[in-house]
Amino acid sequence: xxxxxxxxxxxxxxxxxxDGLFETxxxxxxxxxxxxxxxxxxxxxxxxLGIAVTERELRDAVREAVDRHAGSFGSDGWVxxxxxxxxxxGRGYRPAAEGVPSxxxxxxxxPPLPGPEGVEVGxxxxxxxxxxxxxxxxxxxxxxxxxxxxELTDDLYELIMRDPAGQLVEGTRTNVLLNAGxxxxxxxxxxxxxxxxxxAHVLGYLESQGEKVEYSTISPxxxxxxxxxxxxxxxxxxxxxxxxxxxxxDLPVDDALATISNPLDLVES
Amino acid sequence: xxxxxxxxxxxxxxxxxxDGLFETxxxxxxxxxxxxxxxxxxxxxxxxLGIAVTERELRDAVREAVDRHAGSFGSDGWVxxxxxxxxxxGRGYRPAAEGVPSxxxxxxxxPPLPGPEGVEVGxxxxxxxxxxxxxxxxxxxxxxxxxxxxELTDDLYELIMRDPAGQLVEGTRTNVLLNAGxxxxxxxxxxxxxxxxxxAHVLGYLESQGEKVEYSTISPxxxxxxxxxxxxxxxxxxxxxxxxxxxxxDLPVDDALATISNPLDLVES
Numbered sequence: 004x005x006x007x008x009x010x011x012x013x014x015x016x017x018x019x020x021x022d023g024l025f026e027t028x029x030x031x032x033x034x035x036x037x038x039x040x041x042x043x044x045x046x047x048x049x050x051x052l053g054i055a056v057t058e059r060e061l062r063d064a065v066r067e068a069v070d071r072h073a074g075s076f077g078s079d080g081w082v083x084x085x086x087x088x089x090x091x092x093g094r095g096y097r098p099a100a101e102g103v104p105s106x107x108x109x110x111x112x113x114p115p116l117p118g119p120e121g122v123e124v125g126x127x128x129x130x131x132x133x134x135x136x137x138x139x140x141x142x143x144x145x146x147x148x149x150x151x152x153x154e155l156t157d158d159l160y161e162l163i164m165r166d167p168a169g170q171l172v173e174g175t176r177t178n179v180l181l182n183a184g185x186x187x188x189x190x191x192x193x194x195x196x197x198x199x200x201x202x203a204h205v206l207g208y209l210e211s212q213g214e215k216v217e218y219s220t221i222s223p224x225x226x227x228x229x230x231x232x233x234x235x236x237x238x239x240x241x242x243x244x245x246x247x248x249x250x251x252x253d254l255p256v257d258d259a260l261a262t263i264s265n266p267l268d269l270v271e272s
Numbered sequence: 273x274x275x276x277x278x279x280x281x282x283x284x285x286x287x288x289x290x291d292g293l294f295e296t297x298x299x300x301x302x303x304x305x306x307x308x309x310x311x312x313x314x315x316x317x318x319x320x321l322g323i324a325v326t327e328r329e330l331r332d333a334v335r336e337a338v339d340r341h342a343g344s345f346g347s348d349g350w351v352x353x354x355x356x357x358x359x360x361x362g363r364g365y366r367p368a369a370e371g372v373p374s375x376x377x378x379x380x381x382x383p384p385l386p387g388p389e390g391v392e393v394g395x396x397x398x399x400x401x402x403x404x405x406x407x408x409x410x411x412x413x414x415x416x417x418x419x420x421x422x423e424l425t426d427d428l429y430e431l432i433m434r435d436p437a438g439q440l441v442e443g444t445r446t447n448v449l450l451n452a453g454x455x456x457x458x459x460x461x462x463x464x465x466x467x468x469x470x471x472a473h474v475l476g477y478l479e480s481q482g483e484k485v486e487y488s489t490i491s492p493x494x495x496x497x498x499x500x501x502x503x504x505x506x507x508x509x510x511x512x513x514x515x516x517x518x519x520x521x522d523l524p525v526d527d528a529l530a531t532i533s534n535p536l537d538l539v540e541s
Contacts, residue, residue, distance in 0.1 A: 010279040011287055013376045018280055018355065020414035021290030052415075053422055086287065089418075094383070096414060096444050097421040107282045114363070132403040134416055135436070144413035145289035145365060146321075147403055149358075152366040153322055167404070175365050 015105055017088030020096065021143035023105075024048055026200075028065075028083040029113070029240050031267060033073045035065065035083065037239065038268035040200045045087060048140045054089050054104050061085065064108050069270040072110040080113045082240060088143070114240065121247035121256045122160035122236070124174070126223075127151035131164040131172050131196060139198030147196065148175045161236055163249070166194065170220035177236035177244075178202040181221050182259060184230040191218035201237040201265075208263050226252060233257050284374055286357030289365065290412035292374075293317055295469075297334075297352040298382070298509050302342045303536035304334065304352065306508065309469045314356060317409045323358050323373050330354065333377050338539040341379040349382045351509060357412070383509065390516035390525045391429035391505070393443070395492075396420035400433040400441050400465060408467030416465065417444045430505055432518070435463065439489035446505035446513075447471040450490050451528060453499040460487035470506040477532050495521060502526050 016022035026045050029036040042061045049056045068083055075081075086107040092099035129151040137144075151164050152175045161174045172190050173179055178199045181188040187209055192198045209216055226234065226249060233255055234246040242265055245256045285291035295314050298305040311330045318325045337352055344350075355376040361368035398420040406413075420433050421444045430443045441459050442448055447468045450457040456478055461467045478485055495503065495518060502524055503515040511534060514525045 009282050011282050011284075013278050013280050013355070013378060015280075015287070016418070018284070018287045018357075018376075019294070019412065020418050021412055022415060022418050025288070052419070086282070088287075095421070096417045097424055098418065107287075109282060129405055130403065132401050134399065134401040136398055136419065137415065142415050143288065143290055144415045146291060146406065146411050146413045148365045149285070149289050149291050149367065150321070150405065152364070155366055 011105065011107060012091055014091040015088055016090060016093065016098070017086065017105065017143055021145070022052070022098070023054065023086060023088030023143045024052065024141055025087070025143060026085045026141065027239055028085070029080060029265070030069070030073070030076075030083050031080045033069050033270050034267035035069070035270055036265045036267055037200050037204055038065065038270070040203060041239070044141070044200060045085065049087060051140060052089070052142070053098065054087060056087055056104055056106070060106070064106055066270055068108045068110060075110070076112060082111045082113055084109045084111070086143070116241055117160060117244045119245070119258065119261065121245035123158065123248040124161045124163055124236070124246050124250075125154075125156075125159045126171075126250045127154055127162040127164045127175065129154065129164065130167055132167070133194060133196055135193065139192040139195045141197045151175045166220060170222060172220055173197065174236055177238045177241070179221060180205065180235045180237060181225065182232040182235070182257075183225055183228070186215040186217055188217045188219060188221055188225070190220045194220055199237060200239045201242060204265070205237055205243060205260065205263060226254065231255065233259065235260060280374065280376060281360055283360040284357055285359060285362065285367070286355065286374065286412055290414070291321070291367070292323065292355060292357030292412045293321065293410055294356070294412060295354045295410065296508055297354070298349060298534070299338070299342070299345075299352050300349045300536060302338050302539050304338070304539055305534045305536055306469050306473055307334065307537035307539070309472060310508070313410070313469060314354065318356060320409060321358070321411070322367065323356060325356055325373055325375070329375070333375055335539055337377045337379060344379070345381060351380045351382055353378045353380070355412070385510055386429060386513045388514070388527065388530065390514035392427065392517040393430045393432055393505070393515050393519075394423075394425075394428045395440075395519045396423055396431040396433045396444065398423065398433065399436050401436070402463060402465055404462065408461040408464045410466045420444045435489060439491060441489055442466065443505055446507045446510070448490060449474065449504045449506060450494065451501040451504070451526075452494055452497070455484040455486055457486045457488060457490055457494070459489045463489055468506060469508045470511060473534070474506055474512060474529065474532060495523065500524065502528065504529060
């Protein structure tokens with residue numbers, strides 16, 4: 004494992020091909036929200052890509068970063084980012100049999116968080132396509148999300164991306180969850196670009212409450228009916244945020260998910 | 273434009289999201305094969321991504337690289353790689369309004385080239401998906417090609433990737449061209465991950481010869497019939513190479529494309 008926080012080799016496969024993964028973790032002092040889930044996901048998805056990394060290596064890197072940065076940010080918290088790449092080497096796209104992964108760790112300030120009144124979002128024109136073998140994995144291949152984000156205007160908090168059939172799949176940086184007809188609807192992992200940590204946490208909470216969850220993409224028309232009780236955005240940094248308006252359509256805002264807690268894993272020094 | 277040949281900022285969007293493009297150019301001393309096409313493609317596709325770069329900036333970078341490296345490689349030639357990224361900055365996926373792109377230039381030795389007897393290739397299990405808005409563009413999002421390349425064994429030169437319907441689309445690092453039934457078949461740009469420079473050059477040659485080209489993906493069964501006169505791989509480094517065997521099936525090898533010349537643009541100092 005080669006770790007470096009400011010510069011990366013120009014031959015790194017993360018740069019050359021997006022050959023790697025990343026995690027973005029919400030921090031409060033030495034506390035890391037849902038840290039175990041983040042660590043577990045990165046190790047699991049690295050195995051899918053064939054990048055060798057252990058939970059121990061990631062936890063050591065997080066601890067070093069917390070030792071260095073935890074005192075530098077105020078009470079609003081901070082964001083810890085882990086970028087794991089396959090490192091350098093190989094012949095073109097073909098990786099070396101025994102590569103040495105790179106882990107790049109960085110810290111940044113928490114962005115402003117939306118309030119309980121919810122946010123206004125739009126629909127991205129740029130379509131979302133998902134390779135079935137990479138579905139849900141938070142890889143460094145994120146140009147589709149970048150291109151959709153270029154459509155964002157300052158009055159909108161997020162843009163929701165659609166599949167080629169026009170169904171709503173996910174935001175550029177958030178997963179979506181609809182409360183309609185007495186149950187919850189969210190796209191299945193197989194249709195997602197990124198299956199977020201907060202999505203998994205919220206779905207676990209709903210299951211524990213005996214709530215019914217339907218796994219499918221979201222039809223634009225399902226937002227218009229009287230059954231629609233609310234649409235939510237989720238990611239590791241913002242938690243769960245209600246959408247009060249989408250593409251010019253007002254939505255009901257309720258606090259059904261306001262009581263979800265975000266478990267803090269304290270990072271020991 | 274920020275240029276650096278060995279290290280890249282860890283905050284560069286090329287690393288973070290694969291937010292950029294690359295070109296791989298075959299060099300012979302100070303000669304660059306199809307240089308004008310490479311330069312033109314990078315500027316054109318950068319405009320699609322919204323990355324500001326001019327032909328002049330790229331030509332200046334190539335000239336500096338040629339001044340530095342042309343004398344360091346033998347008569348087999350060398351390979352010049354340009355990586356253009358959106359640089360650092362922005363809020364997450366959303367790019368900064370006025371970003372400063374990064375250009376990373378590197379030189380490497382020419383790989384061994386296959387002979388006129390042709391190569392043996394296989395079929396990749398890993399499927400190819402193409403976002404219609406990014407089709408044909410040589411972006412830094414190349415994880416699908418990396419994953420397919422992991423299936424490559426030492427007895428095979430290349431693996432051909434298929435779309436979800438099982439049609440042959442392109443190799444991990446090559447475009448494909450079939451000669452069958454008295455005409456040529458190659459997938460249209462809209463279905464390609466990368467529309468190669470050599471593909472464009474060869475198609476231009478065929479048109480100039482009055483040959484008929486059909487733009488479609490290639491059915492596996494079309495390789496088996498008596499109409500099949502040959503299958504070819506193409507890219508900027510290897511030129512045009514016949515396939516003598518694919519997935520255990522022997523193919524006819526002819527020299528119909530052996531006379532294509534690769535125009536050299538001499539890079540003045």
